[in-house]
Amino acid sequence: RKEVEQDPGPFNVPEGATVAFNCTYSNSASQSFFWYRQDCRKEPKLLMSVYSSGNEDGRFTAQLNRASQYISLLIRDSKLSDSATYLCVASNNAGNMLTFGGGTRLMVKP
Amino acid sequence: EAGVTQSPTHLIKTRGQQATLRCSPISGHTSVYWYQQALGLGLQFLLWYDEGEERNRGNFPPRFSGRQFPNYSSELNVNALELEDSALYLCASSLGERGGQPQHFGDGTRLSIL
Numbered sequence: 376r377k378e379v380e381q382d383p384g385p386f387n388v389p390e391g392a393t394v395a396f397n398c399t400y401s402n403s404a405s406q407s408f409f410w411y412r413q414d415c416r417k418e419p420k421l422l423m424s425v426y427s428s429g430n431e432d433g434r435f436t437a438q439l440n441r442a443s444q445y446i447s448l449l450i451r452d453s454k455l456s457d458s459a460t461y462l463c464v465a466s467n468n469a470g471n472m473l474t475f476g477g478g479t480r481l482m483v484k485p
Numbered sequence: 486e487a488g489v490t491q492s493p494t495h496l497i498k499t500r501g502q503q504a505t506l507r508c509s510p511i512s513g514h515t516s517v518y519w520y521q522q523a524l525g526l527g528l529q530f531l532l533w534y535d536e537g538e539e540r541n542r543g544n545f546p547p548r549f550s551g552r553q554f555p556n557y558s559s560e561l562n563v564n565a566l567e568l569e570d571s572a573l574y575l576c577a578s579s580l581g582e583r584g585g586q587p588q589h590f591g592d593g594t595r596l597s598i599l
Contacts, residue, residue, distance in 0.1 A: 406585060407585040407586075407587075409587050416573070417592070418575055418590040418591060418592050418593050419528070419575070419590050420590070421587045421588075421589065424587060462527075462528070466585070470585045470586075471516070471540075471579075471586070472530075472533065472541060473518075473587075473588055474530070475520075475527060475528040476527070477526075477527040478527060
């Protein structure tokens, strides 16, 4: 079993749609969680950290459920520019090593 | 503020050769991480350096090695190159061993083995 698992997709959605991705992690002692975005043949870029109480950044909302060991990302009012692969990331016990999920591909169509 | 910089952007080698990839972290970051991303695959952790020392190593053979210099820049060396080493090699930096810090990535070096 992978340490961080994501549905690879692709998720094909129309512009303006709301889309949600889930991710599960196996290390119950993971301390920190992040969502990264990776465009084709580019480097991953930090999208947002994920806090226990949930957090929002514009159209993006991240949630953490420690009991069920899953993380979610909600994107509202999808834009064409949101098309990318979204990587779910969990840290180790100490929080200084990150494990990346395989990514979920999102394609927003006009 | 300059981000993580990597060089070269592209590197073409043949089987059996050796490759050296370089990375400069964000100013103030002491930890440097190396990842391999083969085409269509996820990020595979290679190495982690902090304060000049190797802190952790991924599941890669010993021909993958590296070092971190006193200015916190880092080199990744790959010896006896094989065709399957063709990949994007990404370097990331963070604020050291203190937990909870995100990693910030460079643009990567695309290594092609002919």
